[in-house]
Amino acid sequence: MKKIAQLLAAGLSLAVLAGTASAQVVGKTEDQIRWRQSAYTTMGWSMARIKANVEGTYNKDQVIEASNVIQAIANSKLGALFQPGSDKGKGWEDTRLKSEFFTDKETLGKVAGTFGKEANEMAKVAATGDAAAVKAQFGKLGEACKGCHDNFKKKL
Known part of the structure; x- marks a missing residue:
């Protein structure tokens, strides 16, 4: 299972090769x-x-394993896949990205920074094996995810 998680994390990192919005669009x-x-x-x-x-x-x-996958995604430069105009269209399903993603840079920076910080901390805390500390950090990570959902994801 550990190998699968490592391969998955590596594959996701490769799939999102590009860096920030200034990176080459792939x-x-x-x-x-x-x-x-x-x-x-x-x-x-x-x-x-x-x-x-x-x-x-x-x-x-x-x-x-799960924390390492989340950390890998958080640090994969996934932001490069949010090019202008990608708030409309379809991937596997219709995108739920709000157009505010491209205009509210202050909020975006805050929620993205918080998510990265909490994802990295989740991996550190998971490595300790302390179930109570993991539970507390998992709550913080969930709140960081919610920050982006609340601001930039359309509700169904």
Whole structure:
């Protein structure tokens, strides 16, 4: 399972090769939307794995694996897949990105910075094996995710 998580994290990092908005644009808009949807689906699965561990029988190795995947995605320069105009269109499904993503740079910087910080901290805390500390940090990470959802993701 550890190898699968490492390969998945490496694959996601390769899929989002580009850096910030100044990086070379890779792929068509539909591809960019699909790639970022895939990354967020993988992150959601990893969050669910951590949640299952903090609410049920705790398995340190599973939490470390899931935390490392989240950290890899958070540090993968995923922002390069948010090119102007990618708030419209379809990847695997219609994008739910709000157009405010491109205009509210102050909020975007704050929520992106918080998410990166909390994802990195989640990996550090997971490595300790302290279930109580993991649960507390998982709450902070969830709040960081919510910050972006609340500001930049359309509700269904």
